[in-house]
Amino acid sequence: MHLMDKNPLSADFRLGFLGAGQLARMSGLQAFRYGIQVGVFSDRPENEPVQFMTPHSQSGSFSSSDDLASFAGTCDVLTLENEFIDSDILARAQEESGTPIYPSPQTFALIENKLIEKKTFEEAGIDVTPYALIGDEDALESFGATHGWPYLLKSSKGGYDGFGNETVHQLEDAREAFDKLGGHDGHDIIAEAFVDFTHELAVQVARNETGHVVYPCCETVQENHICVALKTPAPVAPAIQEKAREIAVHATEAIDGKGLFAFEFFLTPEGKLLLNESAPRPHNSGHYTIEGCVTSQFENHVRAVMGLPLGATDLRKPAVAMINLLGTDQRDAQIDHALASLQASDGHLHVYGKLDSRPGRKMAHYTLLGNEMESTYKKAREVTRAIRI
Amino acid sequence: MHLMDKNPLSADFRLGFLGAGQLARMSGLQAFRYGIQVGVFSDRPENEPVQFMTPHSQSGSFSSSDDLASFAGTCDVLTLENEFIDSDILARAQEESGTPIYPSPQTFALIENKLIEKKTFEEAGIDVTPYALIGDEDALESFGATHGWPYLLKSSKGGYDGFGNETVHQLEDAREAFDKLGGHDGHDIIAEAFVDFTHELAVQVARNETGHVVYPCCETVQENHICVALKTPAPVAPAIQEKAREIAVHATEAIDGKGLFAFEFFLTPEGKLLLNESAPRPHNSGHYTIEGCVTSQFENHVRAVMGLPLGATDLRKPAVAMINLLGTDQRDAQIDHALASLQASDGHLHVYGKLDSRPGRKMAHYTLLGNEMESTYKKAREVTRAIRI
Numbered sequence: 001m002h003l004m005d006k007n008p009l010s011a012d013f014r015l016g017f018l019g020a021g022q023l024a025r026m027s028g029l030q031a032f033r034y035g036i037q038v039g040v041f042s043d044r045p046e047n048e049p050v051q052f053m054t055p056h057s058q059s060g061s062f063s064s065s066d067d068l069a070s071f072a073g074t075c076d077v078l079t080l081e082n083e084f085i086d087s088d089i090l091a092r093a094q095e096e097s098g099t100p101i102y103p104s105p106q107t108f109a110l111i112e113n114k115l116i117e118k119k120t121f122e123e124a125g126i127d128v129t130p131y132a133l134i135g136d137e138d139a140l141e142s143f144g145a146t147h148g149w150p151y152l153l154k155s156s157k158g159g160y161d162g163f164g165n166e167t168v169h170q171l172e173d174a175r176e177a178f179d180k181l182g183g184h185d186g187h188d189i190i191a192e193a194f195v196d197f198t199h200e201l202a203v204q205v206a207r208n209e210t211g212h213v214v215y216p217c218c219e220t221v222q223e224n225h226i227c228v229a230l231k232t233p234a235p236v237a238p239a240i241q242e243k244a245r246e247i248a249v250h251a252t253e254a255i256d257g258k259g260l261f262a263f264e265f266f267l268t269p270e271g272k273l274l275l276n277e278s279a280p281r282p283h284n285s286g287h288y289t290i291e292g293c294v295t296s297q298f299e300n301h302v303r304a305v306m307g308l309p310l311g312a313t314d315l316r317k318p319a320v321a322m323i324n325l326l327g328t329d330q331r332d333a334q335i336d337h338a339l340a341s342l343q344a345s346d347g348h349l350h351v352y353g354k355l356d357s358r359p360g361r362k363m364a365h366y367t368l369l370g371n372e373m374e375s376t377y378k379k380a381r382e383v384t385r386a387i388r389i
Numbered sequence: 390m391h392l393m394d395k396n397p398l399s400a401d402f403r404l405g406f407l408g409a410g411q412l413a414r415m416s417g418l419q420a421f422r423y424g425i426q427v428g429v430f431s432d433r434p435e436n437e438p439v440q441f442m443t444p445h446s447q448s449g450s451f452s453s454s455d456d457l458a459s460f461a462g463t464c465d466v467l468t469l470e471n472e473f474i475d476s477d478i479l480a481r482a483q484e485e486s487g488t489p490i491y492p493s494p495q496t497f498a499l500i501e502n503k504l505i506e507k508k509t510f511e512e513a514g515i516d517v518t519p520y521a522l523i524g525d526e527d528a529l530e531s532f533g534a535t536h537g538w539p540y541l542l543k544s545s546k547g548g549y550d551g552f553g554n555e556t557v558h559q560l561e562d563a564r565e566a567f568d569k570l571g572g573h574d575g576h577d578i579i580a581e582a583f584v585d586f587t588h589e590l591a592v593q594v595a596r597n598e599t600g601h602v603v604y605p606c607c608e609t610v611q612e613n614h615i616c617v618a619l620k621t622p623a624p625v626a627p628a629i630q631e632k633a634r635e636i637a638v639h640a641t642e643a644i645d646g647k648g649l650f651a652f653e654f655f656l657t658p659e660g661k662l663l664l665n666e667s668a669p670r671p672h673n674s675g676h677y678t679i680e681g682c683v684t685s686q687f688e689n690h691v692r693a694v695m696g697l698p699l700g701a702t703d704l705r706k707p708a709v710a711m712i713n714l715l716g717t718d719q720r721d722a723q724i725d726h727a728l729a730s731l732q733a734s735d736g737h738l739h740v741y742g743k744l745d746s747r748p749g750r751k752m753a754h755y756t757l758l759g760n761e762m763e764s765t766y767k768k769a770r771e772v773t774r775a776i777r778i
Contacts, residue, residue, distance in 0.1 A: 009724035011744045029418055032442050035722070035740025035753065053421050055444045294735050303731075312734040316705060333424070335398035342692075345701040346683050351424025355400045364424065 006076055008306035014039050014056065015302065016075030016099075018068065020048030022352035022362065023282045024081040026290070028053060030299040034306070041071040043084070049353040065092035072097035079103075079259060079305045081281050083157075087112050102208075102305040103259040103280040110255045111278055114156040115190055121275055124254035126247055128275045129266065130193040134183065140174040140191070147193035155181045156188035165225060167194075195274055197266035201234050201241075202285030203248035206300035206310050208258045213300060213310040214249050215293060217241035218320075220264065220285050226360070230288050230322040231377055232315065236267060244273055251278060260301035262286055284324065287365050289313070291348045292320035317346070319373040321380040327361035328388045337386040341366050344383045363389045395465055397695035403428050403445065404691065405464030405488075407457065409437030411741035411751065412671050413470040415679070417442060419688040423695070430460040432473070438742040454481035461486035468648060468694045469497075470670050472546075476501050491597075491694040492648040492669040499644045500667055503545040504579055510664055513643035515636055517664045518655065519582040523572065529563040529580070536582035544570045545577035554614060556583075584663055586655035590623050590630075591674035592637035595689035595699050597647045602689060602699040603638050604682060606630035607709075609653065609674050615749070619677050619711040620766055621704065625656060633662055640667060649690035651675055673713065676754050678702070680737045681709035706735070708762040710769040716750035717777045726775040730755050733772045752778045 006013060013036040017024035020042035028038040028050055039056040042048045051057045056074065060067030062085045072078055072093050078101040087109035094101045111117040118128045132143050134153070144151060153174065155164040166177035183189040200222055204215040217240075218232035234241055248263040255261075262283030266274045286297035295303075295311025303310055325335075333354050341347055346369040357363055366384050370376030395402060402425040406413035409431035417427040417439055428445040431437045440446045445463065449456030451474045461467055461482050467490040476498035483490045500506040507517045521532050523542070533540060542563065544553040555566035572578040589611055593604040606629075607621035623630055637652040644650075651672030655663045675686035684692075684700025692699055714724075722743050730736055735758040746752055755773050759765030 007723045007725065009727060009740065011722040011740075011742055025421070029421055032414070032418055032742065033739050035724075035742040037441055037742075052426055052444070053442055055441070055446070057444070309728065309731045311731070314734075333400040334396045335424075336396065338398060339698065342698045342700070345703075350422050351398065351400075353400055353421065353424040353426075 008036065008076070008308065009034060011035055013037065014075045015305065016041060016071060016078045017050060017081055018062070018078060018085060019081035020044070020050040020057075021081055022049050022354070025049040025053065025352060026298045026350070027079070027081070027282055027301045030296065030302045033299075034302065036306075039071065039075045041068065047355050052353055063089060065089045065096060068093035069096035072099035072101075075099055077102065077305055079281075079301070080108075083108075083112055083280065103257055103261075107255045107257050108280060111280060112157065113188065114154055115188055117278060118190075120254060121251055121278070124250060126251055126254070126275050127272065129195055132191050134178065134189045134191050137175055137178065140168075140178060141171055143191040144171065144174065147191075151194050152192040153177045153181060154190050154192060156190050195266045195268065197268055199234060199236055199267040200276070201236065201244050201265045201267055201273070202230075202262060202283070203244050203265075204260060204262045204283060204286040204289070204297050205248045205252040205257070206260045206297070206304045207252050208304040208307060208310065210307070210309045212249060212252065213295075213313050214245045215286060215289060215297065215313045216315055217244045218285060218288065226324075226326070227284050228324050228326070229377070229381070230285060230320075231373055232288050232292060232320040232322075233373075235373060240267060240271065240273070247273060247275065251275065255280075259304050260286075260297050262297075284362070287350070288320045288322035288367050290350065291346075291367050291369060292316055292322075317369040317371060319370045319376040321368045321370070321373070321377040323366045323380050323384045324362060325364040325366060325384060325387055325389060327357040327359050327363050330358045331356075333357040333363060333389065335364060336388040340383040341387065344368060344379065346370070347380070347383060357389050397425065397465070397697065398423060400424055402426065403464045404694065405430060405460060405467040406439060406470055407451070407467060407474060408470035409433070409439040409446075410470055411438055411743070414438040414442065414741060415687045415739070416468070416470070416671055416690045419685065419691045422688075423691065425695075428460065428464045430457065436744050441742050452478060454478045454485060457482035458485035461488035461490075464488055466491065466694055468492075468670075468690070472497075472501055472669065492646055492650075496644045496646050497669060500669060501546065502577065503543055504577055506667060507579075509643060510640055510667070513639060515640055515643070515664050516661065518584055521580050523567065523578045523580050526564055526567065529557075529567060530560055532580040533560065533563065536580075540583050541581040542566045542570060543579050543581060545579050584655045585658060587658055588623060588625055588656040589665070590625065590633050590654045590656055590662070591619075591651060591672070592633050592654075593649060593651045593672060593675040593678070593686050594637045594641040594646070595649045595686070595693045596641050597693040597696060597699065599696070599698045601638060601641065602684075602702050603634045604675060604678060604686065604702045605704055606633045607674060607677060615713075615715070616673050617713050617715070618766070618770070619674060619709075620762055621677050621681060621709040621711075622762075624762060629656060629660065629662070636662060636664065640664065644669075648693050649675075649686050651686075673751070676739070677709045677711035677756050679739065680735075680756050680758060681705055681711075706758040706760060708759045708765040710757045710759070710762070710766040712755045712769050712773045713751060714753040714755060714773060714776055714778060716746040716748050716752050719747045720745075722746040722752060722778065724753060725777040729772040730776065733757060733768065735759070736769070736772060746778050
């Protein structure tokens, strides 16, 4: 049933996570239910969320293939929870240790850089947000002339949740942002047109040698470039949802993905879907799947990298709302005023175990299942409104 | 919202488990989703299931209140996963450390011994299986004369899964069993009549200061005194299910239970319910609740001892079947031939992380959700039939 030399359903099988945040934590909890061991490699000194749930923890540098290979040698397979490690470092760690990494370094190489990512998906026939590599300051002006102001400038690597992104309204802004993002220090900077859209949508896909499964299409509700909530299924026509799911599967195949992948789309007023971002790992847009779907994105992540058959993605109820609970205060992490959220029937609180809270930091999330979207979403917001973290 | 001095939803809050087996492991995984820390105290040297999922692990003796108090001092609250620690040792550990234990030593004292347990529930007006304390060998004969042969002899403490139980068919058997169970070494031995029954049923209750919740009534399918499967809801009249749930709540109140409690019943051909066993902890009969109910017994166990409001117990689908996967071989633990079980839609495999397998040992379980009981149960048995552990 398995494709590795060793049966992954062995009590001494160890799945290693590169990165120790909430995504690895939620995947790791699913690894435990298969009776296996969890290892974690963190680039931070200590006290990361996964380090509280395993005795097998190691620290080192994401830019050292030796550090990674040394950790890899203690594991049977490795996986990722972020995009902070270069694909060539991953490839070297894999070669030095002999421990497979999924998603593979080859897959990762096709999407690790925003420029390469866009080219990869364009070549696969997928529509992406209009963009250009900004080689020098002149290009800043011409991009604005062609696609209109404002537009986005992005560092081609390492950005997430709006960090590494700058909205520029005029040439002066653009010059400042280009400099701030490292354009004069040799960083690739890309410009992206502001797309007129009615909804931001997301879809997750799990894929391995046994096949693939695709999750329902959800809407991501954004404030200040940060996802604050999800609605599943997305309140758009079923044909649009289906199209987004098809593109997501096609995109996963285009990078020969093994693991769990997330894709974010803009839906334009004309009904066109533009691929905006991809992530080779479980993603905030799939947090609703823990209770909302028969098999969560985290469980299918684990199944995929273990080479096991993938689980069904059907929704458990007609409407699933998810609220991101961001830090409200700078303090030792604790959740106050969660009573209403815990009392709501079919409401589910997930706390990530970060020791320190600060405003805007992703600390927890809350999922509410219901029979109708707008009332479910409204209730989810209401019962979480008083929460302080 | 919380009733302890410290907010239990704090990242440094630590829930300690006395016992490191699969029940503590499955509860511990739920503790992690609330962002807290898990500690474990084991009476075995190493490599117990929970010890693989926390850096906070300690070993010692269940009969030493000092060992327990030393562990308790590292935790904010303690809970149990078995009945192997005397209530007076628990009380002393609680007093020495100042760390609360739930269920409380007082609750535990009312049910730790089979004789006391039966008296406690009888006094609460609950029908129990006919029994008698066997003071000497003469009593063996008179019990058989009154209640008929065969009957059961049980050591009043420490038995589970049929260990510590002996079926006796005649006086000679009874004498041998009395001796084997320690009747001549001062152990309390009780006789229990064989009850004519149509079904064995079970119900779980979670209870704390915020209220209580009661789970659906399930049927436990037994072979050789070991639970091999569950059917939920139990295939008996709704009025019988409701009655079992009422008794379970009443029994929990009778012992002022704070935590998660499980109750097993015999249903007689006349439709009478006799309480057979109780457990002050998550129980095998509630494993189906992980996917089968909105909130699992393990999550409500954690919520109850943390002083949080309890979660809804509604069934997710009309029929839930659970199969215990017992060890088939003496070997390093691994699961072979699980493909069909993993491929079944809404089928859920849970492996406990024990390193060694042996025939009959509880190693894993499998839950299948469906729309109709008999077909769901049949399919669950079919897709797990080939599994070797």
